Amino acid sequence: MLRSLEIRDVLIIDRLDLAFQPGLNVLTGETGAGKSILLDALGFVLGWRGRAELVRSGADQGEVTAVFDLPQGHAARAVLDAAGIAAEDELILRRINAADGRKTAWVNDRRVSGEVLRDLSDTLVELHGQHDDRGLLNPRGHRALLDTFAGFDLASLRNAWRAQAQARGALAVAEEALARARTEEDYLRHAVAELDKLAPEPGEEATLDARRRLMQGAERIRSDIARAHAALAEDGAEAAMRDAVRWLEGAADRAEGRLEGALAALNRALIELGDAQQGVEDTLRALDFNPVDLEAVEERLFAIRALARKHGVLADDLGGFADDLRARLAALEGGVAGIAALRVAVTQAEAAYLDEAARVTAMRREAAGRLDAAMAAELAPLKMERAVFVTEVAAGEAGPEGVDAVTFTVATNPGAPSGALNKIASGGELSRFLLALKVCLTGDTPGLTLIFDEIDRGVGGATADAVGRRLQALAQTAQVLVVTHSPQVAARGAHHWRVEKRVEREATLSTVTPLDAPARVEEIARMLAGDTVTGAARDAARALLG
Numbered sequence: 001m002l003r004s005l006e007i008r009d010v011l012i013i014d015r016l017d018l019a020f021q022p023g024l025n026v027l028t029g030e031t032g033a034g035k036s037i038l039l040d041a042l043g044f045v046l047g048w049r050g051r052a053e054l055v056r057s058g059a060d061q062g063e064v065t066a067v068f069d070l071p072q073g074h075a076a077r078a079v080l081d082a083a084g085i086a087a088e089d090e091l092i093l094r095r096i097n098a099a100d101g102r103k104t105a106w107v108n109d110r111r112v113s114g115e116v117l118r119d120l121s122d123t124l125v126e127l128h129g130q131h132d133d134r135g136l137l138n139p140r141g142h143r144a145l146l147d148t149f150a151g152f153d154l155a156s157l158r159n160a161w162r163a164q165a166q167a168r169g170a171l172a173v174a175e176e177a178l179a180r181a182r183t184e185e186d187y188l189r190h191a192v193a194e195l196d197k198l199a200p201e202p203g204e205e206a207t208l209d210a211r212r213r214l215m216q217g218a219e220r221i222r223s224d225i226a227r228a229h230a231a232l233a234e235d236g237a238e239a240a241m242r243d244a245v246r247w248l249e250g251a252a253d254r255a256e257g258r259l260e261g262a263l264a265a266l267n268r269a270l271i272e273l274g275d276a277q278q279g280v281e282d283t284l285r286a287l288d289f290n291p292v293d294l295e296a297v298e299e300r301l302f303a304i305r306a307l308a309r310k311h312g313v314l315a316d317d318l319g320g321f322a323d324d325l326r327a328r329l330a331a332l333e334g335g336v337a338g339i340a341a342l343r344v345a346v347t348q349a350e351a352a353y354l355d356e357a358a359r360v361t362a363m364r365r366e367a368a369g370r371l372d373a374a375m376a377a378e379l380a381p382l383k384m385e386r387a388v389f390v391t392e393v394a395a396g397e398a399g400p401e402g403v404d405a406v407t408f409t410v411a412t413n414p415g416a417p418s419g420a421l422n423k424i425a426s427g428g429e430l431s432r433f434l435l436a437l438k439v440c441l442t443g444d445t446p447g448l449t450l451i452f453d454e455i456d457r458g459v460g461g462a463t464a465d466a467v468g469r470r471l472q473a474l475a476q477t478a479q480v481l482v483v484t485h486s487p488q489v490a491a492r493g494a495h496h497w498r499v500e501k502r503v504e505r506e507a508t509l510s511t512v513t514p515l516d517a518p519a520r521v522e523e524i525a526r527m528l529a530g531d532t533v534t535g536a537a538r539d540a541a542r543a544l545l546g
Contacts, residue, residue, distance in 0.1 A: 001479045002125070002449045003090075004067045007041045009059035010097075012510045018497070019514075024475035026493030027483045027512070028523055033499040034510030035483045039127070039453060042066065045095045046125060047105065047117025054097045057507075062097045068124055068449075075123035080107070083116050091124075093117065127451045128434055137421055137434075143364075143406035146391060149441050150367035154401060157360050160353040161400040167349040171342040178335040181328060188329045191311070195322040200304050205315040208301040215294040218287040225287070229280045232273060241270055357403045364393050364404055371440060378436035382470060383463040384429065387412050389436075408437070431455045435467060439474050448478040456486040468492035487527040491544035496520050520545060 007016040012034055027035050044054055045064040055062040068091040070076055077087040085107055095105040095117070105112050107120070147154065181188075231237055245266050252259045308315040331338075368391035375389040388411040396405030411418040412429055421433055435455055442448065456467045468489040474480055475494070484490055496515040501508055515523055521541045522533065529537035 001069045002042075002066060002481070003069055004065075005038070005042060005045075006063075006065040007038075008063040009056040010041050010044070010054045010062040010064060011037050011056060012501070012508050013037060013041070014056060014509050016510075016512055018512055020479070020481065021495045022475075022479055023494035024472050024492060025479070025481045025495045025497070026490045027481065027497050027499055028485070028490050028527060029499030031485075033501050034512075035499045036453075037510060038499070038512070039451065039483065042125070042451075043127075044097065045093050045105075045117070046121035047095075047114040048121065053101065055099050060099055063094070065092065065094045067092050076120050079116070079119045079123060083107070083110075083112065083119075085110050085112075091120075093120070125449045125451060126438075127453065128438060128455060139407050139420065142391075142408050143401060143404060145408075145441055146364060146367055146371060146393075146406050147401075149371050150363065152360070152363065152367075154360065157353075157356045157402055158400045160349070160356040161398075164346075164349040164353045167342070167346045171339065171346050174335070174339050174342050178332065178339060181332040181335065185329075185332055188325055188332065192322065192325050192329055194307065195318060195325070198300075198303055198307060198318075200307070200315065200318045202316045202319060205301065205304050205308075208297055208304070212294065212297050212301055214286070215297065222284065222287045225280060225283055229277070229284060232277050232280065238270070238273055238277070241266060241273065245270070353398075354403075357398070360402045361393065361404050364402075364406065368393050368406070374440040375436055378439050378470070379432070382432040382436060382466045384412075384432055384436075386414055387429070387433075388414065388418065389433070390418060431457060431459060432463070432467060435470055435474075439470055442474060442478060449481065450474065450478050451481045451483075453483045454485065455482070456484055456489045460486065461488075464488035485527065487524045487541065487544060490520075490524055490527060491541070491546075496523065498523050517545075 001022060002020050004020065005016075005018045007013045007018075009015075018038075027038065029035055040054065041064045044062075045066045068076075070087060070089055070091045076091060080087045080091075088108065092108055093105070094107075095103065097103050103114070105114060105117055107116065245263065248259050248263055248266070252263065304315050304318070308318055311318070311321055313321045371391050372389055376385075379385060379387050379389065390409050390411075392407045392409055394405045394407070396403060408421055409418040410421055410424050410433060412424060418424065421430060431454075435452070438450065442450070452471065456464055459467060464486040465488040468486070469492065471480055471482055471489060472492040482489060482493070490496065498513050498515055498519070500511050500513065502511060503509075513519075521538055524541035524544060525533045525537035528540050
């Protein structure tokens with residue numbers, strides 16, 4: 001509920017503090033007094049797009065503050081949570097328009113964007129009038145309004161739409177992958193066969209390279225190693241050392257122990273010499289190869305490197321690359337079966353969506369009948385008992401909300417052609433249609449502040465009284481603000497403000513005054529009589545106020 005509205009230096013308002021109440025609040029005043037400025041100011045603080053410049057002439061900035069009561073469970077709390085703003089029982093919106101055009105907004109003293117204000121406004125305030133293209137007159141919103149009236153939960157339908165979209169997406173991805181794979185099928189088969197034939201092992205390139213280099217250098221070093229082997233063999237160093245040992249052992253007995261150390265060292269040297277001989281012999285055997293072996297090693301080494309260059313991978317990665325190609329080939333070979341299964345899934349998802357959409361369509365048609373009956377009941381007291389309101393449910397574009405296009409149509413007289421609200425109804429009729437719709441659609445929705453801007457224009461007498469009664473009934477479940485020129489409507493208000501213009505120091509200013517009971521009589525008498533308020537007008541005003 002809108003509790004208060006503070007306006008500073010906006011258009012022709014210098015300072016204004018309004019405290020609104022629950023129930024039906026009416027604002028009256030002569031044309032041009034500034035009633036629309038109040039709505040401009042409220043729209044400004046709610047982030048609505050309106051006048052570009054609102055700052056009062058001569059002021060540095062204009063400022064509007066609106067305070068709302070925010071009960072537990074109010075939809076605005078979800079908006080605040082999404083914006084990272086702590087929700088309290090009181091919601092304070094403040095917005096400033098600087099003289100240079102810059103606009104700044106706060107919510108509960110937190111700086112916010114205009115988008116956050118607009119998201120909040122959707123949960124706080126509804127504005128209705130003869131040019132109501134944001135709500136009831138906009139056919140694009142009629143389906144949502146009908147669903148709200150019926151209290152539909154469309155979660156199952158939205159889930160079915162999402163499942164259908166996911167199934168279609170999976171099929172499209174698989175078909176694209178298969179088409180791409182088919183364009184490279186020959187390449188895949190040839191590459192896999194080539195890799196399978198060569199069958200390179202991780203680390204094989206390095207092993208082959210080392211072996212090749214060893215073979216290439218073998219001839220250059222083998223003769224030196226062979227001479228060394230001869231020098232170490234039985235006819236060389238080993239024979240000389242064994243002779244030395246034999247001679248020393250023959251003399252050891254007569255040397256009184258002095259040769260024992262030398263003999264021990266020679267024996268150790270013979271052991272080490274044997275190890276050296278073994279190493280040299282092993283090397284000679286390793287260097288003993290057939291030239292054909294070198295050719296085979298080089299051929300495989302070069303084949304591995306060529307294949308790595310061809311596919312742009314490291315030689316050690318050829319095995320993994322081959323596995324990837326095999327997987328792609330397997331996907332190609334199994335793709336047809338996989339796509340067949342995905343197509344079945346798409347068919348099933350589409351059928352499930354259409355079944356759910358058909359169920360929702362039937363529910364909407366039933367709800368449309370109930371809304372039409374409710375509208376007929378509402379139109380009769382508004383002196384439009386001969387008018388026909390029809391909620392048309394036709395085939396529309398499929399989407400997450402179903403396959404229906406919903407349009408509110410009217411025929412103002414039996415037998416007359418029906419059409420869209422804003423194209424068929426006259427100004428006064430349109431006002432009453434909108435009011436009846438709002439009464440039917442609002443129901444018991446809590447926390448709404450409904451604003452009707454001259455929705456009673458073009459009606460008078462008993463019809464205006466009927467409009468006032470319906471507004472009064474609507475105000476039983478919602479706070480209602482009405483800008484009106486109708487005394488019959490004004491008399492139904494629980495709270496009444498008069499908007500006036502005054503001239504101070506050659507400046508025109510607008511003021512808003514709350515009216516007590518005697519002042520209400522005078523104001524309604526003025527609305528009845530015009531400039532000259534007569535006793536009869538006052539009596540008529542008292543009769544209206546009842």
